Amino acid sequence: MKPRVLIAGASRGIGLEMAVQYAAEGWHVIAACREPEQARHWLPPTVDLQAMDITQAESIATLAWHLDDAPLDLLIVNAGIYGPDTEHFTAPSDEEFDRVMRTNVLGAMRVIQAFAPNVAAAKGCIVSLTTRMASMAQTTTSAFGLLYRTSKAALNMVSRAAAAEYGPKGAIVVCLHPGWVRTDMGGADATLSVTESVEQMRHVIGSLGPGDNGRFLDQSGRSIEW
Ligand code: NDP
Numbered sequence: 732m733k734p735r736v737l738i739a740g741a742s743r744g745i746g747l748e749m750a751v752q753y754a755a756e757g758w759h760v761i762a763a764c765r766e767p768e769q770a771r772h773w774l775p776p777t778v779d780l781q782a783m784d785i786t787q788a789e790s791i792a793t794l795a796w797h798l799d800d801a802p803l804d805l806l807i808v809n810a811g812i813y814g815p816d817t818e819h820f821t822a823p824s825d826e827e828f829d830r831v832m833r834t835n836v837l838g839a840m841r842v843i844q845a846f847a848p849n850v851a852a853a854k855g856c857i858v859s860l861t862t863r864m865a866s867m868a869q870t871t872t873s874a875f876g877l878l879y880r881t882s883k884a885a886l887n888m889v890s891r892a893a894a895a896e897y898g899p900k901g902a903i904v905v906c907l908h909p910g911w912v913r914t915d916m917g918g919a920d921a922t923l924s925v926t927e928s929v930e931q932m933r934h935v936i937g938s939l940g941p942g943d944n945g946r947f948l949d950q951s952g953r954s955i956e957w
Pocket of ligand 1: 739740744745746747764765783808810811838860862863908909911912914915916918921
C-alpha cells in the first residue's frame with residue numbers, strides 16, 4: 732500500500748510543494764485546503780483534494796469523519812498566517828490576536844487531536860511548521876513580528892505536548908523550521924526556493940526515528956534551542 736500523507740493547508744507555498752513532491756514520489760497525498768476547487772487547477776490530478784479550514788472545528792471533524800480510521804504515515808500541520816507586520820513591540824488588536832492565535836495555535840491543536848490516532852496507528856510522524864523566530868533562546872535583538880512569533884512559540888508547546896501524548900502511542904511528533912522561503916509569506920528576498928526547502932524537509936522527515944519525538948528542528952535536521 733502507498734504511504735499516506737495529510738497536508739493541512741496545501742493550496743500555496745510550502746504546503747502545495749509538499750503535495751507536489753510527495754505525489755511525485757508515489758505517496759497517496761491528501762491535500763486539505765480552504766478552497767479545494769481552486770487548488771485543483773495547480774495540484775497534480777493524482778492528489779486527493781479535500782476541504783478543510785483549520786479555524787472551523789466542523790470542517791476538521793468532517794474530514795476526520797471522511798478518513799475514519801485510515802492510517803496516516805505523515806500529518807503535516809502547515810497552514811499558518813503571519814498577521815500584522817510589526818517592526819517593534821506592538822500589541823495587536825483583539826481581532827488580529829483572535830485571527831492569528833485561532834489559526835496558528837487552536838487550529839493546530841484541533842488538527843493534531845483529530846488525526847493523531849490515524850498517525851499513531853501507522854507509527855507515523857506529525858510535523859508542525861514553525862519558525863526559528865519563535866525560539867526564546869534566539870530572540871535577543873528584536874521584537875518584530877511579535878504576534879506571529881508568540882503564536883509559533885505557543886505552537887511549539889502544542890507540538891511538545893502532542894509528543895508527550897502521542898509518542899507513547901507510536902507517533903513521532905516534531906516541529907520543523909522550513910528555512911526562510913520564497914513564498915507569499917516569506918517574500919521575494921528569502922534565501923531558499925520552495926523546492927529546495929521542501930526537498931530538505933522531506934529528507935529530514937524521512938530520517939526521523941522514535942528518538943526524535945518532541946524535537947524542534949530546522950530544514951537541515953539540526954536542533955533549534957527552545
Ligand atoms: P503561505 O502564506 O505562502 O501559505 C499559507 C498556507 O496556509 C496557504 O495554503 C493557506 O491557504 C493556508 N492556510 C492559512 N490559513 C488556513 C486555514 N484557516 N485553513 C486552511 N489553510 C490555511 O505560507 P508559507 O507556505 O510560506 O508557510 C507555510 C508554513 O510555514 C506556515 O505555517 C508558516 O508560518 C511556516 N513558515 C514559513 C516560513 C517562510 O519563510 N515562508 C518561515 C518559517 C515558517 P489559503 O490559500 O486558503 O490562504
